[in-house]
Amino acid sequence: MAWLNIFSKDKKEKLDKGLEKSKEGFLAKMSRAVAGKDTVDEEVLDDLEEVLVTSDVGVETTLKVIKRIEERVARDKYVGTSELKRILREEIAALLDDKEENKSSKFTIPKVDGPYVIMVVGVNGVGKTTTIGKLANQFKLQGLKVVIGAADTFRAAAVDQIKIWGERTGVPVISQGMGADPASVAFDTVESARASGADVVIIDTAGRLHNKINLMNELSKIKNVMKKVLPNAPHDVMLVIDGSTGQNAFEQAKAFTEATEVSSLAVTKLDGTAKGGVVIGVSDQFSIPVRYIGVGEGIEDLQVFNKKEFVDSLFG
Amino acid sequence: MFNRLQEKLEKSFQTLKGQGSITEINVAQTMKEIRRALLDADVNYKIAKEFTNTVKEKALGANVLTAISPGQLLTKITHGELAKLMGETVEELDTKGNPAIILMAGLQGSGKTTHAGKLAHFLKTKKGKTPLLVAADVYRPAAIDQLHVLGEQIGVAVYSNREEKDPVIIAKEGIAFAKSNGMNLVIVDTAGRLAVDEKMMTEIAAIKNTIKPNETLFVVDAMTGQDAVNTAKEFNDRLDFDGVILTKLDGDSRGGAALSIRQVVDKPIKFIGTGEKMEALDVFYPSRMADRILGMGDVVSLVERVQDQFDEEEARKLQKKIAKNQFNFDDFLTQIKQIQKMGNVKDLMGMLPGMGKALKDVEIGDDAFKHIEAIISSMTPKERLKPEIIDGSRKKRIAKGSGREVNEVNQLMKQFTDTKKMMKMMNNKSAMAGLMKQFGGMPGMPGMGK
Numbered sequence: 001m002a003w004l005n006i007f008s009k010d011k012k013e014k015l016d017k018g019l020e021k022s023k024e025g026f027l028a029k030m031s032r033a034v035a036g037k038d039t040v041d042e043e044v045l046d047d048l049e050e051v052l053v054t055s056d057v058g059v060e061t062t063l064k065v066i067k068r069i070e071e072r073v074a075r076d077k078y079v080g081t082s083e084l085k086r087i088l089r090e091e092i093a094a095l096l097d098d099k100e101e102n103k104s105s106k107f108t109i110p111k112v113d114g115p116y117v118i119m120v121v122g123v124n125g126v127g128k129t130t131t132i133g134k135l136a137n138q139f140k141l142q143g144l145k146v147v148i149g150a151a152d153t154f155r156a157a158a159v160d161q162i163k164i165w166g167e168r169t170g171v172p173v174i175s176q177g178m179g180a181d182p183a184s185v186a187f188d189t190v191e192s193a194r195a196s197g198a199d200v201v202i203i204d205t206a207g208r209l210h211n212k213i214n215l216m217n218e219l220s221k222i223k224n225v226m227k228k229v230l231p232n233a234p235h236d237v238m239l240v241i242d243g244s245t246g247q248n249a250f251e252q253a254k255a256f257t258e259a260t261e262v263s264s265l266a267v268t269k270l271d272g273t274a275k276g277g278v279v280i281g282v283s284d285q286f287s288i289p290v291r292y293i294g295v296g297e298g299i300e301d302l303q304v305f306n307k308k309e310f311v312d313s314l315f316g
Numbered sequence: 317m318f319n320r321l322q323e324k325l326e327k328s329f330q331t332l333k334g335q336g337s338i339t340e341i342n343v344a345q346t347m348k349e350i351r352r353a354l355l356d357a358d359v360n361y362k363i364a365k366e367f368t369n370t371v372k373e374k375a376l377g378a379n380v381l382t383a384i385s386p387g388q389l390l391t392k393i394t395h396g397e398l399a400k401l402m403g404e405t406v407e408e409l410d411t412k413g414n415p416a417i418i419l420m421a422g423l424q425g426s427g428k429t430t431h432a433g434k435l436a437h438f439l440k441t442k443k444g445k446t447p448l449l450v451a452a453d454v455y456r457p458a459a460i461d462q463l464h465v466l467g468e469q470i471g472v473a474v475y476s477n478r479e480e481k482d483p484v485i486i487a488k489e490g491i492a493f494a495k496s497n498g499m500n501l502v503i504v505d506t507a508g509r510l511a512v513d514e515k516m517m518t519e520i521a522a523i524k525n526t527i528k529p530n531e532t533l534f535v536v537d538a539m540t541g542q543d544a545v546n547t548a549k550e551f552n553d554r555l556d557f558d559g560v561i562l563t564k565l566d567g568d569s570r571g572g573a574a575l576s577i578r579q580v581v582d583k584p585i586k587f588i589g590t591g592e593k594m595e596a597l598d599v600f601y602p603s604r605m606a607d608r609i610l611g612m613g614d615v616v617s618l619v620e621r622v623q624d625q626f627d628e629e630e631a632r633k634l635q636k637k638i639a640k641n642q643f644n645f646d647d648f649l650t651q652i653k654q655i656q657k658m659g660n661v662k663d664l665m666g667m668l669p670g671m672g673k674a675l676k677d678v679e680i681g682d683d684a685f686k687h688i689e690a691i692i693s694s695m696t697p698k699e700r701l702k703p704e705i706i707d708g709s710r711k712k713r714i715a716k717g718s719g720r721e722v723n724e725v726n727q728l729m730k731q732f733t734d735t736k737k738m739m740k741m742m743n744n745k746s747a748m749a750g751l752m753k754q755f756g757g758m759p760g761m762p763g764m765g766k
Contacts, residue, residue: 053361056541059352124564124592125425125537154592156429156465157458164457178465209567242425246358246541248569269424272510273550274543297424297455 045070048088055277055314058247061284065091093311095284107138107304109200110235115147115193117201117226117233119186120266121219121256122240124207127268129158131240131294132202133165134302140169144199149189150175151182151222154206162204168299182206182218183225190229203234210255219259238291240266241282244274253282262286268294271301275314343390347372350394357570357609360545363579371397395606401575402602407559407584410530411443415494415502417527419487421520421555422535423547424508427563429459431535431589432505433466434597435561438587440472445501450490451476452483452523453507463505470594473499483507483519487527504529511550521554532557533586536573538565544573545580552581563589565608566596572609643736645700649692652685690718691728703732 045066052062068091069084076083109116118135120128132148139146148166150173152158159175166173174189186203193201205222208215226233239262241249256262265283267276270293279290290305347368354364375393410416418435420428436447449467451474453459460476467474475490487504494502506523509516524532534548534557551557562574565588574585585600634651637643692700694717699706706714706729715722 050361053355054542056358056543059355123539123567125427127425155462156469157461160461161456161458209564211566211568242537242539244423244537244541244543244547245539246544246569246573247356248358248539248567251568269510272423272512272543273546274541278541 052277055275056246056249057277058250058281061095061281065095089311092280092314093307095280096307096310097283097287097289098307107135107142109139109144112232112235114230114233115190115198115201116235117190117193117203117230118236118238119203119205119223119226119234119260120238120240121205121260121262122207123209123242123252124155126207126240126242126245127294128152128207128240129161129165129204130297131266131268131292131302132162132204133169134294134299135292136165136171136202137169137299138302139200140171145197146171146200146202147189147193147196147198148173149186149201149203151185151189152204152206153178153180153182153185158204158206183222186222187225187229190226190233194229201233210252216255216259219256223260236264237262238264238266239288240268241276241279243267243269243276243294244272245278247278249278249282250285253286253288257286257288262288264289264291266290266292266294267305271295277314343372343375346390350390354572354575354609357572358539358541358544358576359572359609360542360576360579363545363576367397367401367575398575398606398609399603402578402605403584404602406599406601407586409439409586410558411439411445411501413530415448415491415500416445417491417529417531418501418503419524419527419529419532420503420505420535420561421532421551421557422508423510423537424456426508426535426537427561427589428508428535429453429462429466429505430592431561431563431587431597432463432503433470433472434589434594435533435587436467436472436501436503437470437594438597439501440470446499447472447501447503448490448494448497448499449474450487450502450504452486452490452504454481454483454486455507459505459507466594473497484522484526487523491527511547517550517554524555531559533559533561534577534583535561535563536577538562538571538573538588539567539569540573542576544576548577548581552583557581557583559584559586561585561587561589562600566590570609571605574605575609638736641736645692645695645703645732648732648735649689649700652688687718687720687724688728691715691720691725694718703729 048066048069049062052065053059057065065088069087072087072091073084120132122128129152136146136148146169148162148171150159150162152162153176156178159178163173163175165171174185174192176185176188182205189203190201203222203226205219206215208219210216223234223237237256237260239253239256241252245252253262253265265279265288267279267290270276276293282288283290290307290310293303293305293310295301295303350371351364351368354367355361359367371390371394374397375390409418411418420432420435422428432449436449439445440447449463449472451460451463453463460478464474464476475486475493477486477489480486480489483506490504491502494500504523504527506520507516509520511517532555534551534555536544536548540547548560560574560577560583562571562585565571577583578585585602585605588598588600590596590598634643634647637647691714694714695706699710699714711722711725711729715725718725
């Protein structure tokens, strides 16, 4: 099967490939324009603006970065090319929330009492189910015992889809079939995971547009019902954002955070031409760390987010 | 989030007060605001830049009508240009041939499978076709099952072959199946693919060349950001697609991608997806999309209607009165009648940015204004001229005379006072616009919310 063929390529190379378009020409131009000057001239800032905006960073965040760079250049005077690159990296990296930055590239989970419960949420078609499949695989490789809850009981054949991932990864999937109450599925899953001494529970939920109030309320209900089994569950509410999403990601983060207190982000489809720049602003504004990135359809194409690599790939 | 455009434009034009036309200097800041609004709406960076340049050229020297502010006029010019770019006409789907063949293509998660189902439902119920859905996504787990479930929901046959891994062959088989079973329309669902995936792009091109569809439709998520141009271009280079389906428009994205795609590949958007139900597919209307991108309800039509109905002479008189703080209930009534002349109240309010959503389930008949009229008509001429003399017992009498409740009279008094206050504040602007704005923020209006 084609999706199985994309195994184990060099991770950095893969992310770079997707991101390389944005750095073409820009840094060279930038170097020329700052050499021997104590201000960054208009043209360079325009180019910087273009690079950032076309990476979906958004106008507001872009202006923020530009302002800070202008300030630093004015303060430090005569910034050289390499310094400017460094400053640029630093300023953007500073926006990415790192209060719980994972220093290793391993897929680890914190120690908690009972299974560690991850609830996965997001709008339709961002790749929740696929991300869950890949994540389950990674945890399994770490020797962890994983259980998946098929709480997307709405979209046609969603339960079948997650079950196929369960078979591929050898992870049990708790399901009550299509049309079942998703909160009940979540409850069952956590209970069964606790009873069987599982380490990690991953709950799949139906994609929903964040402006549908009833569906968002349902999500709150799914979240709350798990507390009846484990008071601290879910330990992580992961919002999956499609890497090609534009400024609407802010609205998504806002609405999902209101409904479920999102605690981490996963950005998918970064193997395409989209840069995923919007997560920079989202992470900054909502103080939510990016935890994983999806870089392909293969089961291994999920990486622990590395801030430095992400920013480097954006700017070379 | 971006109902602010109009507001921003007003702000950037504050320095313009009293100036009769749009000039190079005063337009610069506004163009910046428009560009930013477009970028916030995910319109591609370069396209937004080109676009504002076009608008600027059009705007320079345009005469500013007294009834509307330069900001409003500029919004109208912007909207006009945007609507022009979106395409002026509604584009029909080509379903000639037996069977007619439609090929769906797009990125992962854009909504191809769902929209294959919706399209089948649409063509079956609205165009009397007998469709067949063909499941040619052999990669995503359960994609075939998903199409079968949808087919069952809408009563449309689905062709699949789980043994076959080559989507080209499946597509061919599907068409043969349709022919031998008297189905006159085939919709081929394909796997999602990235434009940079050479192997997958070759595959979809091969499908197209083999089945020679009437329509190849590029399915794209309305929430897509700047990358929309790259993806659309790549898909178009490989497939030369015929049209676009813009999905997930029931969300709150502004859908600037629509403009980018239109500009880059010059292909029409034919349908929009507006929900998860199989019925949630609409024919695309270009000018509505322009409204959405600018995030302004239908301010443009509103401006047009105000322009049509606004009596300049009346306005001048009113302005004077406001300046002297002599605005009274008679004037209030005149204003209301003018608003009524412009059309259905709900329609009108729906045009105000941000109001459309709030009003969706609210029933507002013209009763809303009838009640106000009734109350004012029950006042004596003296009370109308000097509202401050209306005390408790007068209120009771007015309520009785108009058949309304005392609290409704109170509410109206309060609205009147607020309106008056606000009109004084915005003395320099159009009084009518002021009143409209006031109604926009008036959820407690009698007759509303019932």
